[in-house]
Amino acid sequence: MSLSVPLRLEGISKRFGHVQALKPLTLDVRGGEMLALLGPSGCGKTTTLRIIAGFETPDEGSVLIGEKDITELPPNKRSLGMVFQNYCLFPHLTVGENVAFGLKMRGIPAADRAKRVRAMLELMRLGNFEERTIHQLSGGQQQRVALARSLVTDPSLLLLDEPLGALDKNLRERMQFELREIQRRLGITSILVTHDQEEALTMSDRVAVMEAGAIIQIGAPTEVYERPHSQFVSEFLGTANIFHAVVLRRVQQDMWAVRLEHGKAEMLIACAANLASGGAVKIAVRPERLKMDAPAGGGMPAMVRDVVFRGSYYAYELSIADQASPIFVYTQARKAIPADGEVTIDWSPESAILLADQAAP
Amino acid sequence: MTSTRTDAGATTVHPRARRARFRLARPSWTWPALAYLSVFFLLPLITNLVRSVSTGEASWSNPFVYYVKLITDRYYLGVLLETLFVSIVTTILCLLVSYPISYFMVRKAGRWNVVIVFFLVAPLLTSIIMRTFGWTVLAARRGLFNTWLMETHLLARPLDALNGPVIVYVALVHVLAPFMILSISAVLQTVDVRLEESARLLGAGRVSTFLRVTLPLSLDGITNGCTLVFVLTNGSFLTMLLLGGGTIKTLALLIYQQFNLTQDIGFAAAMGNILLIMALVCLLLQARLVRRRNVKQ
Numbered sequence: 001m002s003l004s005v006p007l008r009l010e011g012i013s014k015r016f017g018h019v020q021a022l023k024p025l026t027l028d029v030r031g032g033e034m035l036a037l038l039g040p041s042g043c044g045k046t047t048t049l050r051i052i053a054g055f056e057t058p059d060e061g062s063v064l065i066g067e068k069d070i071t072e073l074p075p076n077k078r079s080l081g082m083v084f085q086n087y088c089l090f091p092h093l094t095v096g097e098n099v100a101f102g103l104k105m106r107g108i109p110a111a112d113r114a115k116r117v118r119a120m121l122e123l124m125r126l127g128n129f130e131e132r133t134i135h136q137l138s139g140g141q142q143q144r145v146a147l148a149r150s151l152v153t154d155p156s157l158l159l160l161d162e163p164l165g166a167l168d169k170n171l172r173e174r175m176q177f178e179l180r181e182i183q184r185r186l187g188i189t190s191i192l193v194t195h196d197q198e199e200a201l202t203m204s205d206r207v208a209v210m211e212a213g214a215i216i217q218i219g220a221p222t223e224v225y226e227r228p229h230s231q232f233v234s235e236f237l238g239t240a241n242i243f244h245a246v247v248l249r250r251v252q253q254d255m256w257a258v259r260l261e262h263g264k265a266e267m268l269i270a271c272a273a274n275l276a277s278g279g280a281v282k283i284a285v286r287p288e289r290l291k292m293d294a295p296a297g298g299g300m301p302a303m304v305r306d307v308v309f310r311g312s313y314y315a316y317e318l319s320i321a322d323q324a325s326p327i328f329v330y331t332q333a334r335k336a337i338p339a340d341g342e343v344t345i346d347w348s349p350e351s352a353i354l355l356a357d358q359a360a361p
Numbered sequence: 362m363t364s365t366r367t368d369a370g371a372t373t374v375h376p377r378a379r380r381a382r383f384r385l386a387r388p389s390w391t392w393p394a395l396a397y398l399s400v401f402f403l404l405p406l407i408t409n410l411v412r413s414v415s416t417g418e419a420s421w422s423n424p425f426v427y428y429v430k431l432i433t434d435r436y437y438l439g440v441l442l443e444t445l446f447v448s449i450v451t452t453i454l455c456l457l458v459s460y461p462i463s464y465f466m467v468r469k470a471g472r473w474n475v476v477i478v479f480f481l482v483a484p485l486l487t488s489i490i491m492r493t494f495g496w497t498v499l500a501a502r503r504g505l506f507n508t509w510l511m512e513t514h515l516l517a518r519p520l521d522a523l524n525g526p527v528i529v530y531v532a533l534v535h536v537l538a539p540f541m542i543l544s545i546s547a548v549l550q551t552v553d554v555r556l557e558e559s560a561r562l563l564g565a566g567r568v569s570t571f572l573r574v575t576l577p578l579s580l581d582g583i584t585n586g587c588t589l590v591f592v593l594t595n596g597s598f599l600t601m602l603l604l605g606g607g608t609i610k611t612l613a614l615l616i617y618q619q620f621n622l623t624q625d626i627g628f629a630a631a632m633g634n635i636l637l638i639m640a641l642v643c644l645l646l647q648a649r650l651v652r653r654r655n656v657k658q
Contacts, residue, residue: 055558075561088559092577101573105564153563 004032004187005066005156007052012061013213014047021047023213024061032187034180036200039210040236048210049159049193054078065156076105078157081150081188085162087142089134095121095145096130102153120152123182140171147179151186158183158190164199176202197237201225209233229356234284241290241327242355243267243283247275255349258283262323265300269352282355287328289351292316292343299346302327307336318345406637409630416627427631437615441635444611447601448594451533455590456583458534459541463582464575466542467549481539489536493603496532497523500604524606532600537593541586548582549575581651588647592640612636 007029014022022044029035037045050056052063054075062071070078089098096117103113121127124144134142143163150158163179164172180203183190194200200207201221208218209232217224217233228234231242244261251257254272258281259265269283293299302318305326314336318327329345337343414424431437466474484492499505500522507519522528552575560570598613605614612632619629 053558053562055561074566075558076564076566078562079564080562082559082562084555084559086553086555088553088555090556090559090574090578101560101565102563105560105569149559149563 005189006031007157007189007191008064009048009052010062010064012048012051012058012063014044014051014056014058020213022051022058025213025215026061027208027215027218029189029191030205031189033205034183034190034192034203036192036194036204036207037210038194038197038200038207038236040195043210044213045193045195045210046161047213049161049191052157052191053080053082053159079153079155080157080159081153081155082159082161083143083146083150083163085165087146087166089142089145089149091134093134094130095126095132095134095137098134098145099149099152102149106153116152120148124148139167140175143167143175147182151182151188156189158188160190160192160194162194162196163192165194165196172199179203201237207237209236211236227353228284231282231284231355234353234355239287239328240284240353241287242325243285245281245283247277247279247281249277250275260300260320263300263302263321267300267347267352268349269354270349271354273354284353284355285347285351287315287330288313289347290327290329291346291348292318292329292331292337293346295342295344299344302343302345304337304339304341304343306339309336318343320345409633412627413630413634414627416630417625419627419631427628428635430628431631431635440610440612440615443609444595444613444636445639447529447533447609447611448591451530451537451594452587452591454530454534455538455541456587459538459545459586460583462538463542463545463549466546468554478543481542484536485539489597489599490603492536493532493600496528496535496604500528523604524608526605526608529600529605529609532604533594533597536597536600537590540589540593544586544589545579545582548585549579552578584647584650588643592643595636595639 007027009025009027011024011026012022013020013024025044025048027035027048037048039045047056051058054070054073058071062069064070065078090101093101099117099120100113103116108116117130118127121130124147126141126144126148129137129141129145134145137145146163160179164175167175176199192200192204201224204221206218207221207224208215209224210216211232217229219227224233225237228237228240231240234240234242245258245267246261248257248259248266251268254270256269256271256275258267258269260267269281275281291299295301300320302320304316305319306317308315308317310330313330313332316329316331316337318329320327327345413419413427415421417427419426431441462477466477470477497504501507502519502521502523504522506522507516510516511519556574556578557570560574561567565573595611596613598611598617601609601611601614602617613636616629616632616636619625619632
């Protein structure tokens with residue numbers, strides 16, 4: 001079976017009773033890429049995955065793997081691999097029997113089966129675990145068995161449903177790299193469903209951010225993180241400070257001066273498009289992109305409300321003038337500025353993101 | 362932000378520390394229950410045992426007459442085997458009827474599950490005599506079934522459904538199926554649907570998913586249910602007495618007759634003990650089967 005086949009979702013939609021779980025959605029997943037479906041619970045990411053897996057039938061639209069329309073195929077005829085959040089290993093079978101299950105269902109002869117199971121367990125560094133029962137394994141090992149079980153049949157597509165959700169933090173970080181490495185090596189087209197933005201950013205080639213049954217932005221992790229189109233995306237992927245402002249004038253090519261709604265400071269933003277002078281804009285700036293300076297410096301004056309040490313950085317909570325929502329700043333500085341200190345904050349024009357959705361300020 | 366940080370950790374009490382401080386039950390609290398069981402359960406069992414080897418034909422010089430008679434006499438051996446046969450058939454019928462119902466309850470019923478459980482448990486509140494007589498009303502010569510079938514011209518002559526083995530099995534399954542259904546659904550509830558979905562994605566069709574995943578994982582429930590139904594059928598005589606019309610003779614029915622008609626108390630006691638041994642063997646088997654599977658998991 002050839003790996004690296006593309007997947008295409010063509011206008012699939014799904015309604016549960018009165019709830020439109022999925023608006024007509026079209027998505028192309030390139031062969032061999034890992035695509036993350038990221039969003040809060042109820043955004044439709046799980047429904048999308050279940051439609052691809054064949055557990056749900058879309059109300060309209062079709063699912064294509066390569067050239068083949070699989071919309072009407074039952075799950076067992078789709079040749080997919082899937083890793084569930086809590087692994088879903090068969091508790092009544094040994095590790096070896098779990099991995100062999102898919103091969104057995106495909107009618108692979110026993111000798112061949114044993115060879116392939118052995119090779120796959122070897123690949124997952126589970127060489128001596130074949131005879132073990134599932135409850136004798138640690139979480140990370142179970143995770144690898146689940147992966148082995150789904151990959152041993154050479155599926156055309158790998159589905160990962162919050163695959164690392166049940167692991168503790170350290171192990172999760174290690175498994176993120178491990179999983180990514182195996183996926184790259186096999187070149188298998190994969191879909192990762194997660195609500196964990198960090199997982200989506202570290203593991204995938206492209207991230208599709210979903211909200212209310214629709215994909216609202218899709219792109220490379222850096223692109224989605226650095227250039228979110230909307231406040232929702234900017235806030236869902238990490239922390240973002242949102243500023244409302246009015247456009248003043250063009251300062252130079254691709255550079256505009258704006259006046260902030262709160263604090264009235266004049267700031268610069270980079271923007272290639274033509275902005276209407278006097279128009280309201282919404283700007284997002286990442287906490288690590290905000291610069292904090294002594295009170296005399298340029299930028300807008302702010303007051304330190306609180307400061308928290310987070311290991312690799314300090315997180316400040318600031319307030320500016322009459323703005324109700326706090327401003328967050330992360331700095332790598334060694335020494336903390338105490339609470340109630342006065343500072344000024346500034347940003348470089350490139351780190352200010354002009355958001356496309358212009359909600360009323 | 363400040364307030365949430367100070368709150369954390371201040372009010373948590375170590376769970377084990379709390380458990381040590383409030384110890385609700387003490388071992389001595391079991392004494393009343395033990396005393397009650399000794400007087401009303403253990404003592405009768407012992408007297409029954411003594412009676413079976415010392416009353417009537419049995420005496421201390423020849424204590425096991427009744428037991429020997431039960432095992433060697435053609436008639437009594439036949440009854441013993443028929444008892445086993447009836448119990449096995451009832452158990453199998455119950456299993457066949459109950460498994461689909463349990464599966465439906467757990468996988469498909471959703472919030473209606475509670476309603477179904479209510480309908481399963483509610484009949485247990487009426488006495489078994491009432492439920493058995495209900496079948497008499499339905500199946501009698503001029504009962505509901507016959508009347509309906511005659512009126513719709515499906516039958517020319519009324520069927521004599523009563524006083525036969527079929528109606529006994531129907532009534533037994535009716536009375537005992539709830540035990541099987543509740544046992545199986547309790548275990549089936551613990552089987553994650555996603556295990557079945559995993560199997561499907563790995564290429565298993567509906568039937569092999571059931572045979573290779575769902576069924577093996579619900580075996581504990583089946584074992585529990587079968588043991589319950591088997592033991593309960595072994596001990597039931599009212600259904601056979603009221604509906605069987607003498608066509609089904611089981612040990613429990615014989616005990617009833619020994620007590621009420623022939624008044625051969627010693628013989629009845631011996632039969633009771635045989636039934637008790639059968640029940641104990643079943644429970645031992647069940648404990649072994651269930652425990653061994655748990656070890657394997």
